[in-house]
Amino acid sequence: MSKKYTKDHEWVQLDGDVATVGITDYAQSQLGDVVFVEVPEAGRQVGQGDDAAVVESVKAASEVYAPLSGEIVEGNGALEDNPAMVNEDADNQGWFFKLKLADASELDGLMDEAAYADFLKELD
Amino acid sequence: MSEKQTFSGNRGLQLEEPLIFEIGSYQNCGVDLDDVPDVASCLGDCAAPGNADLPGLSEPEAMRHFVRLSQKNHAIDAGLYPLGSCTMKHNPRLNEKMARLPGFSDIHPLQPQATVQGALELMDDLAHWLKTLTGLPAVALSPKAGAHGELCGMMAIRAAIEAKGELATRNRVLVPESAHGTNPATAALLGFKVDGIPANAEGRVDLAAFKEKLGDDVAAIMLTNPNTCGLFERDIIEIADALHAVGGYFYCDGANFNAIVGRVRPGDLGVDAMHINLHKTFSTPHGGGGPGSGPTVLSDRLAPFAPLPFVVSGEDGFSLVETMGDARLGADENPFGRMVAFHGQMGMYVRALSYMMSHGADGLRQVAEDAVLNANYILASLRDVMTAPFDNGPKAPCMHEALFDDSFLKDTGLDTLDFAKAMIDEGYHPMTMYFPLVVHGAMLIEPTETESKASLDLFIATMRDLVKGAKEGDMARFKNAPELAPRRRLDETQAARNPILRWHEPTAKAQAAE
Numbered sequence: 291m292s293k294k295y296t297k298d299h300e301w302v303q304l305d306g307d308v309a310t311v312g313i314t315d316y317a318q319s320q321l322g323d324v325v326f327v328e329v330p331e332a333g334r335q336v337g338q339g340d341d342a343a344v345v346e347s348v349k350a351a352s353e354v355y356a357p358l359s360g361e362i363v364e365g366n367g368a369l370e371d372n373p374a375m376v377n378e379d380a381d382n383q384g385w386f387f388k389l390k391l392a393d394a395s396e397l398d399g400l401m402d403e404a405a406y407a408d409f410l411k412e413l414d
Numbered sequence: 415m416s417e418k419q420t421f422s423g424n425r426g427l428q429l430e431e432p433l434i435f436e437i438g439s440y441q442n443c444g445v446d447l448d449d450v451p452d453v454a455s456c457l458g459d460c461a462a463p464g465n466a467d468l469p470g471l472s473e474p475e476a477m478r479h480f481v482r483l484s485q486k487n488h489a490i491d492a493g494l495y496p497l498g499s500c501t502m503k504h505n506p507r508l509n510e511k512m513a514r515l516p517g518f519s520d521i522h523p524l525q526p527q528a529t530v531q532g533a534l535e536l537m538d539d540l541a542h543w544l545k546t547l548t549g550l551p552a553v554a555l556s557p558k559a560g561a562h563g564e565l566c567g568m569m570a571i572r573a574a575i576e577a578k579g580e581l582a583t584r585n586r587v588l589v590p591e592s593a594h595g596t597n598p599a600t601a602a603l604l605g606f607k608v609d610g611i612p613a614n615a616e617g618r619v620d621l622a623a624f625k626e627k628l629g630d631d632v633a634a635i636m637l638t639n640p641n642t643c644g645l646f647e648r649d650i651i652e653i654a655d656a657l658h659a660v661g662g663y664f665y666c667d668g669a670n671f672n673a674i675v676g677r678v679r680p681g682d683l684g685v686d687a688m689h690i691n692l693h694k695t696f697s698t699p700h701g702g703g704g705p706g707s708g709p710t711v712l713s714d715r716l717a718p719f720a721p722l723p724f725v726v727s728g729e730d731g732f733s734l735v736e737t738m739g740d741a742r743l744g745a746d747e748n749p750f751g752r753m754v755a756f757h758g759q760m761g762m763y764v765r766a767l768s769y770m771m772s773h774g775a776d777g778l779r780q781v782a783e784d785a786v787l788n789a790n791y792i793l794a795s796l797r798d799v800m801t802a803p804f805d806n807g808p809k810a811p812c813m814h815e816a817l818f819d820d821s822f823l824k825d826t827g828l829d830t831l832d833f834a835k836a837m838i839d840e841g842y843h844p845m846t847m848y849f850p851l852v853v854h855g856a857m858l859i860e861p862t863e864t865e866s867k868a869s870l871d872l873f874i875a876t877m878r879d880l881v882k883g884a885k886e887g888d889m890a891r892f893k894n895a896p897e898l899a900p901r902r903r904l905d906e907t908q909a910a911r912n913p914i915l916r917w918h919e920p921t922a923k924a925q926a927a928e
Contacts (some may be wrong), residue, residue, distance in 0.1 A: 321614065327911035348906045349848040351595075 293381075294397060295406035296357045298320060301381065309358055312385040313345065313376065316410055324376040328389050329365030336362060336389065338396055341384045345376065350367035355356075360389040360394045417897075428900065429911050431482040436920060438469020444476060486835040486900050488843045494865055494873055497859025498595070498815040498846040499642055501672055501694035502701060508772055509697065509765035517762045523756035527733050533760060534732035538725045540767045544690060544709055547778070548668075549681030552717035554724070555709045556758035560669055561596040563689025563708025564636070566721060566753050568600050570687055570712055571634050573719040573750040584661070588627055588635040590619050592643055592850040597636040597667060606633055613852050617643035617804035617817075624653060628660050638667035639683075640674065642850040643804055644789065644815035644858070647768075654684025663687065663716070671695045673786055673814035676779030686713040692759075696766035707762035724754045784863035785814040788870060792816045792859055795874040799881045814862075820855025826884045828892050830855040833880065835895035835903055840876045 294302045299317035302312045318324065326346040336342050336356035343354035343365070365387045369375055376384040391397075401409060423430045435531050455461055471479065490497065495502035527534065541553045554570075557563035568587075575584050587601035590611045598608040610629060614620040618641065635657055639647045646654070650801075654664050664679055666688040672695040680688050692707040693700035700706055712720055723736040726894060734757070734803055735742055738749065773781060793816035801822040805812075820830045834844035846858040861870060883891050897904060 322905035323910075325907060348910060350851055 291346045292403060294357075294400035294402060295409075296400055297409065298355050298357075300354060300357045302357050302397070304397065307391045308363060308388050309360070309391055309392070310385050310388050311342075311354070311357060313354060313380055314406070315380045318377050318380040318384070321352065321376075322343065323347055324373045324397055326351075327369040327373045327376060327386070329369060330362045332364055334362045336360065342389075344372075347387075354386055356389065357400060358389065358391055358393070360392040362387055364388045371386050377405070380413065423635065429482050431479065431486070433917065434469045434471070434479055435467075435917060437475070437479065438471045440465060440467055440470050442470035442472060444471060444473045445752065493843070494861065494869055495843045496845045496859045496861050496873070497843065498644070498817070498860040499849065500701070500846065501670075501814075501860060501862060503672075503690075503694075503697055503862035504864040505697050505699045505765070506769060506772070509768040512646060512768040513761045513764040515764075518760060520649050521760070528731070531731050534725050534734065535727075536767055537757070537760075537763055540709075540726060540763050540770075541725065543767065543770050544711060547675060547679070548671075548685075548688060548690070548711045549679030550685070550688070550713055551681075552712040553709050554712065554721050554753065555763065556721065556723070556753045556756075557689065557708040557710055558759055559706035560667075560689055560691045560694075560708045561600065562706075563691075563710040564596055564600045564665070564667065565603065566708070566710040567665050567687030567689055567712070567716075568604055568634065568636075569721070569750050570710075570716040570719045571665060572604050572606075573748070574663065574716055575633055577719070577748065578811050580661075584631055584633045586629075586631045587633050588624065590637060590641070592670060592852045593618070593636060593638060594642060594667060595637070599757075601634075601636060611635075613643075616806070617641070617645050617852070618647055619649065619653065621649045621652065624644060625656055628656060628662075630660060632657070632660055632662040634663040634665050634686075636667060638670060639680075640670045640813035641683070642670075642858070643817050643852070644812040644860075645804060646674075646813055647832060649828045650683050658684065661703060669694065670814060676775060676784045677782055680711070681713065686716050687711070691888045692762050693764040694727040696769045697764040698769075705762065707759040707766070709758075718747050719750045720747075722749045723757055753857075775787075781863050782814075785860075786811065787862060788861040788865055789814050789859070791867075791870055791876060792861055795870075796877055796881075797835045797840050799878055800857075804834045815858055815860035817850075817853060818855070818857040818859070822881065823884060824888070827889065828884050830857055830893040832895070833857070833884065836880055836883075836892045837876075838896040839891075839898045840880070841918075842876065873904055 295314065299314045301314050316377050324345055324347045328344040330336070336358060336359060338359045340356045341353040342356040345352050345354055366385050369384065369386065378384065395412050490504060491501045517534070521530050521533055537555060541555060544553045545551060557566045572581070575581050584610050585606055587606040588609050588611050589598045589601065590700050591613050601608050611624050611627060612620045619637065635653065637647060637650070637653065639650055643649055657664055663686045664684055666685040668680070668688040668690045671690055675695055687710060689708040689710045692698045692709065693704070698704060698707060708895070723734045725732055726735055727740060770778065790811045793802060793805065793812050794808065796818070799822065800818045802817060803819045804817060822835065823829060830847050834847050837844045848856055849858060850856055
């Protein structure tokens with residue numbers, strides 16, 4: 291399935307009932323050089339919109355929100371050692387965490403790629 | 415521009431200066447001391463082996479070292495320092511003279527109170543001024559910085575909620591998106607859940623969004639007024655009333671009190687707690703020049719929970735209430751504890767009161783008016799070439815700071831950081847950048863009341879010339895900046911990703927020592 295997007299510039303890629311979450315390329319370009327990342331530990335329960343991870347750049351510190359509710363199954367520990375990965379490959383290797391979905395219907399509220407592209411045009 | 419290289423590394427009379435560990439030698443000493451006789455060590459296993467390798471310098475060497483370092487430091491004493499939200503304003507020398515009076519500077523917090531009556535009276539006077547200026551009945555003098563004062567105010571709020579038995583249910587704190595980062599941090603530290611309130615198109619709290627978030631679980635709002643966009647929150651009384659109606663407390667971040675002191679009393683706006691940065695509003699030094707001080711004023715509802723110690727006066731003069739068992743505490747008084755070991759920053763109390771008394775009430779009012787006037791002069795003089803996101807024209811002035819965004823740099827290939835670095839070459843400390851976060855590429859300029867019109871005019875002309883250069887595509891002036899500072903542009907990314915936190919002996923010296 292293709293990626294879904296939030297207005298907070300997170301992307302979601304679903305595989306079975308596990309969603310991989312990252313921040314979009316637009317988000318990383320706005321943040322500038324990322325210098326610190328904190329990802330959640332496996333087992334943590336998050337609600338939709340809850341703070342799930344932290345990303346800090348030379349300009350700002352920001353939360354990464356859980357786009358969907360569920361249980362964290364894995365945080366991308368590699369980012370904590372190499373935060374530059376968020377800038378270099380936000381869409382793939384720069385993923386933040388994976389969570390097991392609690393409610394698949396929440397996906398319907400997210401944007402598809404075309405809708406997100408339109409959303410970005412509005413911001414510009 | 416060609417860069418002339420010199421043999422010494424010095425540039426004219428701008429001298430290179432190594433670290434003190436690199437120039438000192440433990441064989442040298444500034445004074446002649448007798449050899450220490452052999453004594454038995456009491457340290458046992460705790461004694462560090464080998465030489466401590468403390469840098470030894472003669473007196474002139476030590477003087478030169480620190481004078482040279484001080485010359486590399488930009489300070490308000492050296493030039494305009496327009497850091498928005500930080501309020502870098504002149505520290506009057508009279509305050510320094512007063513703070514050095516031996517009755518204030520040579521006393522000890524454990525000295526008998528009968529011998530420090532003057533200092534206690536000064537604390538009482540300062541408390542009186544702060545309570546009068548804010549229209550609130552109690553003040554905790556002891557917090558040692560703005561964020562510490564925030565913590566004090568929120569601890570008083572937490573204590574009041576706990577006294578009502580509502581701590582388990584009243585646990586949400588509302589914080590506007592434009593808030594200082596310390597606000598949500600303070601709320602989170604005390605175990606509250608932080609809930610953001612969006613800003614409206616004007617840069618103020620979105621009143622409708624705020625009201626939607628109200629409920630029985632709201633402990634407090636933490637609102638800065640004037641806010642970090644440099645705007646007065648004009649709905650503040652309605653916000654306070656709605657919050658009080660659901661049983662919440664109003665914490666006002668008083669960091670920007672310097673814009674309204676003498677004109678507005680926060681107590682009249684419904685504020686329950688507010689910290690006051692003596693180092694901003696009342697001109698005590700800060701930013702490496704001296705410690706902060708964040709006295710926190712409290713409303714009637716919070717006064718019973720004010721922390722220890724505080725000064726009281728009676729037949730025997732002034733004294734401190736320092737313990738929970740003190741008989742002078744009333745039945746309804748229940749201090750939540752104390753913020754610091756002793757009484758707070760005495761030196762800052764002296765400076766602040768000196769500032770208040772030398773200005774008088776009318777002078778303090780003029781301080782606020784001139785700070786606002788200067789900021790508006792900058793806004794009015796730059797609005798045609800830079801972009802001010804919440805600028806509603808001459809009839810809707812900003813407060814003490816003028817906020818610009820980076821849209822005037824669109825299509826120039828330059829960003830806020832480049833613009834700021836070019837300001838350094840022009841001899842200006844850059845303004846606050848990328849804060850508040852609600853504005854893209856924010857540039858927050860706070861000139862303060864102590865800059866003259868001539869000083870502001872030169873700053874404005876320089877900024878206009880920089881904007882012209884940016885729009886004409888003079889990339890080198892920005893991308894290469896700073897070229898004239900002691901160091902060129904630093905790699906902030908590497909500094910943050912791979913910080914070097916320990917000094918290591920330079921290799922050459924290490925080899926020579928072997």
